[in-house]
Amino acid sequence: MRNNDKSQTPKNPTPKSGNGDPPAEHYMPPPAPLLALFQTHASFLLFGHENPDGDAVGSALALGHMLRDMGKQVSVAFPTPPPDWWTHMPGADMVTQQPSQPPDVAVSLDCDDISRLDHLTEAYLQAPHCAEIDHHTNTRRSCEVFYVDPQASAVGVLIHRILTAMDQPLTAQIGTCIYWAIATDTGFFRFANTNAEALRVCAECVAAGADARRIARATVGNRPLAHLVLKGRALANLKQYLDGRVLLGVVSMQDFAAAGANRTHAEGIIDDIRLAPEADVSVLFKAPSPNNCWQVSLRSSVIDCAEVARRFGGGGHAEAAGFSFDGPLADGRRHLLDALADLLPETDR
Ligand SMILES: [Mn+2]
Missing domain, CATH: 3.10.310.30 (Diaminopimelate Epimerase; Chain A, domain 1)
Structure with missing residues (x-):
């Protein structure tokens, strides 16, 4: 469930420090110029890295759904095909092999260097505006607008923060894609990047309609x-x-x-x-x-x-x-x- 009352405490409250208190929780909000790009432009091309993993595919499709729900024109592209299971994710129709005309805005996701866009780098750089959304520790950035938080479990978490900041609804489709992104990037909640925010966001996604069992079956529970x-x-x-x-x-x-x-x-x-x-x-x-x-x-x-x-x-x-x-x-x-x-x-x- 989403908290639509902006006057209430932030979604990620900072606990008081002191004996017995939990450590302050980290939270980097999405930058205003990024949100402005999403508000003002009409067409978007979203890119994930080569050999895309669940986070690259899930976060791109989640952002794609949000923008499409806002009435925008959206395509998603990957330099190499995603793993077979990705067809279980909602939004396959957004994915294109070879992007045709340049969009207003190109966005790279989960990509620590544009060289990881391989043959799509050109298409990415042709767009009049670009933005990067990532959680890798690397700082080689090629766009003026970027949202990079290495403490975020997955880019899926960052998409959830964007959704919240823009007051867009967490639909079942978006929830499925975000859950997919976070679950796979945390090794299904086993790795060190499994934090409170990741679990909280995933709980919201399940409440919105993400099917945790089906997603696990389609990925880690299903090996050719x-x-x-x-x-x-x-x-x-x-x-x-x-x-x-x-x-x-x-x-x-x-x-x-x-x-x-x-x-x-x-x-x-x-x-x-x-x-x-x-x-x-x-x-x-x-x-x-x-x-x-x-x-x-x-x-x-x-x-x-x-x-x-x-x-x-x-x-x-x-x-x-x-x-x-x-x-x-x-x-x-x-x-x-x-x-x-x-x-x-x-x-x-
Ligand atoms: Mn990732």
């Missing part, structure tokens, strides 16, 4: 055989490095071929590798697909994964980040292990 076979091969060949502190998996071209799998089938394998308590850092190398390079995923709660990834031209979050590289696996692995040996704190184990 190709994914399972690919994961089996990756897990069977895990290797330990740096006295066992790094657990590293590889999915090679042969693995993809043997499993009948594509890149999207490798999603989530890293989250199984990170389950091993023996390692401080979990790593997955995904083989190059045609016209592509090796993709590397990092997970750790001991070192800052985003810092590691940035050394290799990538980015992400403290506990989950990634980068890509061109060249032989052995070289990439050696450079990464050198960097990790530098960064891992001393231990007496």
Whole structure:
């Protein structure tokens, strides 16, 4: 349920500090110039990053629904196709392969660098106005108008704040997309970014009509055989490095071929590798697909994964980040292990 009475306490009250009080809750409101863009313009093109995840797709579609409900013209585009389950999300008709004419406003979502828009970067930069909505720690921004809050669990949370600030209704469609964004980005409420705001927003989304069971079934509760076979091969060949502190998996071209799998089938394998308590850092190398390079995923709660990834031209979050590289696996692995040996704190184990 939404609180429409603006005179009441803010949606995210700041608790008093003192003994026994909970810590003050963080809240960064959407900037006025961003809201002005949504109010004054008529056509919008919304972009998510390449290999879009639930947050990229969910937040783009949620914002798309809000703008469409306001009578605006909206298209959504991704440089590479989203995972199969995205067709269960409301708003498929907004998604276009190749945006035609430039919109009034282009918005990038969940995207820490415009290079992640790949071949759509041109279309993005052609729009007379652009804005970025993101929660990555990176600060390389290419638009004057941006709403970047690294403390937000997911971009879906930021869309909810925008919706609230603009006094637009949380419909079942918007609630479904926002719930999808937050649930997937928090690993279904297991990761460190699962905070009170994320849970509160998700509760509102369920009250508005989001079907939590259906969303879980469509994503984490539903894995194609190709994914399972690919994961089996990756897990069977895990290797330990740096006295066992790094657990590293590889999915090679042969693995993809043997499993009948594509890149999207490798999603989530890293989250199984990170389950091993023996390692401080979990790593997955995904083989190059045609016209592509090796993709590397990092997970750790001991070192800052985003810092590691940035050394290799990538980015992400403290506990989950990634980068890509061109060249032989052995070289990439050696450079990464050198960097990790530098960064891992001393231990007496
Ligand atoms: Mn995200």
